[in-house]
Amino acid sequence: EGPVNSERYLSWANVFLVVYSIDNMESFNGCQLYLQTLASHNKTFRPQTPIILLGNKKDMDRYRQVRQSDGEALASHFGCVFFEVSACQDFHSVQQVFHEAVRRARKGGACGCLVPAIYASEDKALLGVPSFTTPCYKELPVPANAKLITVKTSRAQSKRRASTLTLLKGFKIF
Numbered sequence: 001e002g003p004v005n006s007e008r009y010l011s012w013a014n015v016f017l018v019v020y021s022i023d024n025m026e027s028f029n030g031c032q033l034y035l036q037t038l039a040s041h042n043k044t045f046r047p048q049t050p051i052i053l054l055g056n057k058k059d060m061d062r063y064r065q066v067r068q069s070d071g072e073a074l075a076s077h078f079g080c081v082f083f084e085v086s087a088c089q090d091f092h093s094v095q096q097v098f099h100e101a102v103r104r105a106r107k108g109g110a111c112g113c114l115v116p117a118i119y120a121s122e123d124k125a126l127l128g129v130p131s132f133t134t135p136c137y138k139e140l141p142v143p144a145n146a147k148l149i150t151v152k153t154s155r156a157q158s159k160r161r162a163s164t165l166t167l168l169k170g171f172k173i174f
């Protein structure tokens, strides 16, 4: 669909993750619109916000529509880091991406620290949201200890028309 109302995240995000499905060329083409928006934002603002381009659904390789080399080329064109992962099959690859995102965000920040989040939801500004300056990595469960929990969320109820959403315990929802 392309970026809509992007000001709400451009000004405060510490890092951008742009995700497409390797089995869907349309989603890959859609990424380019986001990358263009992010690139022009990065041209104007300093320090630059790191961008990670992520090809998801690597497990769907036999239905692949986007070559890995095309992902790499697009990433290099926009100066992003590139990964291919499978969110459903490879927890570690996803975890590695998030660790890399935090590393790059901390490196890229003006004073080596993360900017506190201002927005906590897509449409509502919240004051007093805790900052991310002291992330607690211990809260991330190792896969063997991770438990599935079921929580009620308004998003689950309104958007997905389901009353519950299943999550890995230890993930925080802001």
Ligand SMILES: Nc1nc2c(ncn2[C@@H]2O[C@H](COP(=O)(O)OP(=O)(O)OP(=O)(O)O)[C@@H](O)[C@H]2O)c(=O)[nH]1
Pocket (backbone or CB within 6 Å): 056, 057, 058, 059, 060, 085, 086, 087, 088, 089
């Ligand atoms: N095979 C496979 N399916 C995946 C993977 N990651 C997500 N999916 C599936 O892709 C579909 C879309 O996932 P979502 O998390 O809803 O993706 P999204 O782009 O955030 O979708 P919306 O928020 O609903 O627009 C779901 O059916 C997921 O189960 C993956 O790594 N492999």
